[in-house]
Amino acid sequence: MxxxxxxxxxxxxxxxxxxxxxxxxxxxxxxxxxxxxxxxxxxxxxxxxxxxxxxxxxxxxxxxxxxxxxxxxxxxxxxxxxxxxxxxxxxxxxxxxxxxxxxxxxxxxxxxxxxxxxxxxxxxxxxxxxxxxxxxxxxxxxxxxxVDSEHSAIFQCMAGCDDPRRINRVYLTASGGPFRNYTKEDLRHVTVNEALNHPNWKMGKKVTIDSATLMNKGLEVIEAHWLFGLSIEQIKVVIHPQSIVHSMVEYIDGSIIAQMGKTDMRLPILYALSWPERLESTIGGLDLAAMEPLTFEMPDFDRFPCLALAYKALEIGGTMPAVLNAADEVAVEKFLKGEISFMEIPVMIEQAMKSHKAIQNPDLNTILRVDHSIRRQLM
Missing domain, CATH: 3.40.50.720 (NAD(P)-binding Rossmann-like Domain)
Structure with a gap:
């Protein structure tokens, strides 16, 4: 059927x-x-x-x-x-x-x-x-x-384990985007076209810019908290330029389970549509012997402050993540229109967060009201 x-x-x-x-x-x-x-x-x-x-x-x-x-x-x-x-x-x-x-x-x-x-x-x-x-x-x-490749990877690595107490930490992998090796001075002069040129993934404009600022990974940290019942301390971000390992789960016994695959969003989409079954893929698998070496490094929160802002929003909780999200959407749109620079994106988000007193346990109407208020404030 x-x-x-x-x-x-x-x-x-x-x-x-x-x-x-x-x-x-x-x-x-x-x-x-x-x-x-x-x-x-x-x-x-x-x-x-x-x-x-x-x-x-x-x-x-x-x-x-x-x-x-x-x-x-x-x-x-x-x-x-x-x-x-x-x-x-x-x-x-x-x-x-x-x-x-x-x-x-x-x-x-x-x-x-x-x-x-x-x-x-x-x-x-x-x-x-x-x-x-x-x-x-x-x-x-x-x-x-x-459906996100990172959370799909965690979902698959956690198969058979519904208890977050058995997990030491999860690692959300990030390619680092097109500006992984840029200095802070270099980042001040980034153009829209450069920011839209992601090295590994083909995505929509908003997600591509978020990947370049690492806000995309920050949003994924908040997602992982809710999806898998994990604390902030259990969720780590690691830069993995090859985008072959889509995320990893480290259990309390020290063993790490990683999910690997081609950089093709159709793979996690197929898994999400067919779950709990698996269908044979027409995309093909990895040639392990032909792969370049897989490398990992820690993210630089100073050069990419959006990631730190996401962790801060999750720590504060309540309506603060909604403020983070709304401010980011407005800032990215302004950047795409040439109204602000690349490095002004986190500045605008931080200002919005500082101006807001978080409301804990908000209902849907409160979230939508706060979202609308922040957008109107920043436009």
Whole structure:
């Protein structure tokens, strides 16, 4: 029986790669719903290829434009609530949350509350509202299967171990991005094009810039805390330029289990879609004898202060990670537009954090209110 899937954010980088995987494994998966913010041209192409019963288009003007494509067999749901509506469809087995930003939080919670398993590629859901997401999963018994390569690696390395007390620490690996060997002076003159030129991974612009500042790894630290019930002290970041080891788990007996694979996001996507099964990959494996040496080094918190800010936000807790996330999204957008320099990104984030008094145990409305307030403050 085919697994029935809804992809929230099908026109983004992860969404497109997920559809590529589904196309190759058509006998295993059925696409029930696809969503986009406003990229209706690409969405129309996807509808023609995969014939979903539903599409969701957040931007209402774009939804009207979609009507020009004559795809009358697909029901169109538009507006900001479409993500929640499609995430809770009775006929959906698995929801892939691949939207970018805080927009992923509400549909993630809604899908879990509706008893759906969630393949989660949206960092912001756990960063801003991790306690709400995990509580929803606990109450319904639904599973969160991480899509990020690092958390997918930890998820696989922890198979058979649900007790964080047996874990000494986990190592989230980071390539170091394009500026691993830059001095602080060099970093002051980084251009947008240079920052978007990641050495190993093909990703969307926001994630690529976050990788260059190491904020991406900082957000992953917060995610790992919620996903695996780990303390701050148990979560370490290590620079691994080859991006072959996607993360490692060190157990209390000193043994380390690492997950290795090619730098291709379709691999963790395939695992998340097929879990708890494994499907034979068409991407191929590693040639161990031909690989370059694998190296590891500690991150430089001074040159890449975003990583330290993420640890600080997690330590403070409450609404502070939501502030970190909102400020980062605004700062990255300003950098991409040429309004601030690369090294002003962490400065803007730190200022936002200093201006905020964290609210502990926030509900969803409080998180969304704080998120909106920080964005308005920084725009």
């Amino acid at each position: 085919k697994k029935r899937i809804a992809i929230l954010g099908s026109t983004g980088s992860i969404g497109q790669q997920a559809l590529n995987v589904i196309y190759q494994y058509a006998e295993n998966f059925e696409v029930v719903a696809l969503t986009t913010n406003r990229n209706v041209e690409l969405l129309a192409q996807q509808v023609k290829a995969f014939h979903p019963s539903y599409v969701g288009i957040v931007d209402t003007e774009s939804a009207r434009e979609f009507g020009n494509y004559g795809l009358s067999d697909t029901e169109v749901i538009s507006g900001k609530d479409c993500l929640v509506k499609l995430a809770t469809l009775p006929e959906v087995d698995l929801v892939l949350v691949a939207v970018v930003g805080i927009a992923g939080l509400e549909p993630t919670i809604a899908a879990l509350e509706a008893g759906k398993n969630v393949a989660l590629a949206n960092k912001e859901s756990l960063v801003a509202g991790g306690h709400l997401v995990m509580e929803a999963a606990r109450k319904s018994g639904s599973r969160i299967i991480p």
